[in-house]
Amino acid sequence: MEKDIEEQEEAQEEHYKTTSDLNVKHFSRYGEFLVSFELSKHGWNVYSPMYDEYIDIIAHKYACAKCGKSWAMTPSLICNKCHKDFSKTEKRNIKPIKICNKCKTRTEGSSTNCKKCDNKGVDNFTLIPTCDKCGGEVKLINYYCNCGSKEYKTKFRSIQVKSSRVEYIGEKSKNTYATDHKPRDMIISKDHFFIWCLIDDDDKPHFLVMSVQDFIKTMGNSMKGTSFLKDQDRQHFSSKDYGKWKRFENNFKALE
Numbered sequence: 001m002e003k004d005i006e007e008q009e010e011a012q013e014e015h016y017k018t019t020s021d022l023n024v025k026h027f028s029r030y031g032e033f034l035v036s037f038e039l040s041k042h043g044w045n046v047y048s049p050m051y052d053e054y055i056d057i058i059a060h061k062y063a064c065a066k067c068g069k070s071w072a073m074t075p076s077l078i079c080n081k082c083h084k085d086f087s088k089t090e091k092r093n094i095k096p097i098k099i100c101n102k103c104k105t106r107t108e109g110s111s112t113n114c115k116k117c118d119n120k121g122v123d124n125f126t127l128i129p130t131c132d133k134c135g136g137e138v139k140l141i142n143y144y145c146n147c148g149s150k151e152y153k154t155k156f157r158s159i160q161v162k163s164s165r166v167e168y169i170g171e172k173s174k175n176t177y178a179t180d181h182k183p184r185d186m187i188i189s190k191d192h193f194f195i196w197c198l199i200d201d202d203d204k205p206h207f208l209v210m211s212v213q214d215f216i217k218t219m220g221n222s223m224k225g226t227s228f229l230k231d232q233d234r235q236h237f238s239s240k241d242y243g244k245w246k247r248f249e250n251n252f253k254a255l256e
């Protein structure tokens with residue numbers, strides 16, 4: 001009989017594995033991964049520091065210096081006459097044209113023997129990747145933005161992630177999350193940010209994104225409290241509306 005109940009319980013447990021089954025260390029890493037993927041959605045390349053010292057993620061992107069749109073670093077294959085773009089799906093339509101350096105005969109294809117004279121070998125031909133539409137030459141052109149800008153800027157951000165699950169007392173939900181920043185986390189750099197990854201009871205993540213200055217301002221007087229200075233401060237806030245932290249929900253534009 002007892003064995004039956006045990007088996008039932010085991011089967012049930014297997015059905016209901018959630019992030020609450022992760023230990024604290026693994027949960028914290030889980031949050032860092034979720035934040036990383038979320039940053040990718042916003043066009044950031046994400047890097048993980050070799051050592052964990054208050055910075056969990058380095059994020060990086062190239063953006064147009066004028067309009068801020070994402071910037072492609074790789075050059076495009078463009079016809080110099082009609083501007084047809086061959087970079088993505090049209091590569092196979094570039095015609096391999098060769099001009100014999102001796103007799104100037106123009107041939108298409110991969111053969112490196114001149115049909116007219118005895119010239120042979122790839123070095124003795126001028127190769128012209130040619131546009132199938134207008135006969136112009138296809139060239140590698142450095143990217144420029146649709147807004148006309150040829151200038152880009154490089155952005156680097158360092159990020160500390162804090163993850164929290166809904167707090168419970170025994171079986172009873174407190175309907176709160178908690179985070180604990182310490183004085184040593186206050187890296188005073190305009191490129192440093194905190195991202196809080198909050199996992200609700202349906203295992204769904206929510207993100208609060210703030211600069212260090214945002215954090216300090218919102219904390220107000222609690223920053224001066226003894227418990228904060230002694231590393232004992234924990235910010236508890238509503239898991240329904242995030243209390244005073246509400247305005248940082250999905251605030252990824254702060255990183256730009």
Ligand SMILES: [Zn+2]
Binds near residue numbers: 149
């Ligand atoms: Zn632009």
Ligand SMILES: [Zn+2]
Binds near residue numbers: 132133134135136
């Ligand atoms: Zn063309």
Ligand SMILES: [Zn+2]
Binds near residue numbers: 101115116118
């Ligand atoms: Zn020839």
